[in-house]
Ligand SMILES: NS(=O)(=O)c1c(F)c(F)c(S(=O)(=O)CCO)c(N[C@H]2CCCc3ccccc32)c1F
């Protein structure tokens with residue numbers, strides 16, 4: 001597909017010129033504003049299955065120029081949603097050393113340091129994530145807000161390999177680990193709304209679950225994330241740091257945001 005970036009002539013204001021859904025309805029991310037929240041007692045705790053991967057297994061860590069992503073085996077899946085959703089990949093959105101805030105979802109206008117997305121697809125109905133990606137019930141993404149605080153050993157399990165994927169289109173195999181360690185302790189408190197991919201092609205195909213409680217990574221881990229990778233390829237003469245890879249808040253079009261918790 002057509003080149004897109006987060007700033008400049010191919011930045012988010014221009015995405016719709018080649019990706020029409022980016023100008024459409026149900027776009028993500030949105031501000032999770034208290035005025036729009038509705039408590040829904042039917043929202044059960046999210047359950048994750050087979051997230052505790054063995055270190056004998058290897059995962060593909062890659063730099064696609066837009067983010068760093070980790071492939072996930074499809075036996076990892078979620079229950080507690082309308083369908084079974086199997087894992088496809090996880091990736092991150094972050095800010096920069098000078099402007100550290102880089103989450104996509106915001107809470108009452110507060111932008112967090114970064115955000116982790118674990119992308120799953122509806123494996124009851126579709127064979128893989130690419131077929132599911134443009135279907136209205138195709139994807140379920142877990143959003144985990146990230147703050148700077150205590151060191152996060154689970155994050156360390158793949159941040160330590162970032163030097164192997166410094167440039168666009170580089171990928172390496174890394175030992176798997178317990179992906180549950182990247183999620184917050186409480187999986188019963190979350191925001192839920194119908195939204196979209198936050199990158200082109202912006203398909204309105206995502207059932208979003210953003211956990212109420214952020215996880216923490218250390219200042220050093222944050223700096224490693226926003227200084228180790230480039231959106232340019234190794235061949236290019238001028239290396240372009242990969243950071244600020246977050247889409248701005250979209251109009252919530254008076255969408256209802258369900259919450260599994262009472263204020
Ligand atoms: N924020 S987000 O909306 O969760 C989100 C991203 F931010 C993001 F960069 C990606 S990407 O890395 O694939 C680059 C552009 O699609 C995805 N890809 C998903 C959905 C699109 C189709 C597909 C096919 C195979 C594997 C993953 C995916 C994405 F879903």
Ligand SMILES: [Zn+2]
Nearest residue numbers: 091093117198
């Ligand atoms: Zn994402």
